[in-house]
Amino acid sequence: MSELAQRLGVADQDRRRGFIVDTLVEAFSDLMQAAPVAFRTKFRKMAASPWAFYRGSACLFYADVARLEDPWADDRTRRVWIQGDLHAENFGTYMNGEGVLVFDVNDFDEAYLGHFTWDLQRFAASVALLGWRKALPDTDIEDLVRTAARAYLDQVGEFVRGERDSAFSLRLNTTDGAIHEVLQRARLRSRGSMLDGMTETEGYSRKFREGPEVRRLEAPEYQRVLAAFRRYLTTIPQDKKMREVAYEVKDLVGRSGFGIGSAGLPAYSVLIEGENEALENDIVVSMKQGNVAAPSRVVPDGNIRTHFRHHGQRTVLSQRALQAHADPMLGYTEIDGVGYVVDEVSPYESDLAWEELTEPAEIAPVLDYLGRAIAKIHCVSDSDSDQALVPFQTEEAIAAVVDGYGEEFTRWLCDFALDYADVVRDDHRLFVDAFRSGEIPGVTSTAKT
Secondary structure, three states: OHHHHHHHOOOOOHHHHHHHHHHHHHHHHHHHHHHHHHHHHHHHHHHOHHHHHHHHHHHOOOHOOOOOOOOOOOOOOOOOOEEOOOOOOOOEEEEOOOEEEEEEOOOOOOOOEOOOHHHHHHHHHHHHHHHHHOOOOOOHHHHHHHHHHHHHHHHHHHHOOOOOOHHEEOOOOOOOHHHHHHHHHHHHOOOOHHHHHEEEEEEEHHHHHHOOOOOOOHHHHHHHHHHHHHHHHHHHHHHHOOOOHOOOOOEEEEEEOOOOOOOOEEEEEEOOOOOOHHHHHHHEEEEOOOOOHHHHHHOOOOOHHOOOOOOHHHHHHHHHHHHHOOOOEEEEEEEEOOOEEEEEEEOOOOOOHHHHHHHHHHHHHHHHHHHHHHHHHHHHHOOOOOOOOOOOOOHHHHHHOOOOOHHHHHHHHHHHHHHHHHHHHHHHHHHHHHHHHHOOOOOOOOOOO
16 A cells, blocks of 8 residues: 555545545535435446546545645745646637637636645546556556656746746647647537537527527526626626627526536526627527635635635636636626626537547657646736736746756656555545445435436
């Protein structure tokens, strides 16, 4: 058993099983009570594999790493904007605010402030799990994690030496291989085809298609959501606003069917006019309730917590801090005092097909790019980001703690990745056993739906 597993108390299987259940219940009890069916579905998906379990249990990861010593954390590097759930499948394409297709981190629901190493540890362990799923030996997995870590440190160094951090991005003219292919596929997507899939025309107007994931709203709820949408418009930075006609609401529905991490969170889809009155330029906007960020459960700094009005605002401010040239429609609102994140449903989103990458020689160049992308989100902020919480240059803070210890840092990350992946595989089995045995209060494997 590794030293890491010993520190986490994994040897006592009954105690660890109880710790897993307690951590999940503490993190999700309110949502589980509000939507038990959605959480049974979430937990069944998590039961499918160690990878699926890891993706859905960020709260457990933070409950663990918060108990471990972090030799790279000082007064500055423990207070960095982090993505919060950085695993290998949370990268993809988007169209940035300047109209450029970019491959980058694409999920900010768990974003918060914390140790910069937490993002890297969560990512490195995901690479180890991914490598195990592909039956790669530990030596190959170590080499892959080392590739990402060295690329991260190299890119941080570039940001320290450079004057235009925001100029760096993974785009069509700066990538090749698998990442370039994902960007090329994104170019083939179109707003028209996305609209055809989500909406239909009746006469000379467009509305959302009916379906199992679409819920028509009664008048009182419709008016509450419509009022919330109008309040959202005041949170868009002035220099990113379109003409007033663009925000005319054409249809509004409740929406379900989001991913593992969004189980139980209320959401709505809003169809608006777009830049002009041509039907082909209609825009779909998502309005989703903000969730409690997993890192916030272990960060004790009350000043950070009280800085945010609600989780919708926290998500938006974090995304603007982590993503250069963020979605111009990104904003937030409230419904009945609860925070919601609002952003465009983009037709240009395309994810990396990890199942097509099987050999280390194919995976290594991708991880070099991803290491640099992680450095970018840590070191490059949108011009509209809130600078109050991090009043220093992140790249300088990270470079200072790692200076002269690059290989030690890389070794530390490799060791963590392999050891924690072992813990996750054991935890997955314990979780499945607990779920099957009905040990998760309110959401059991035998409850009727």
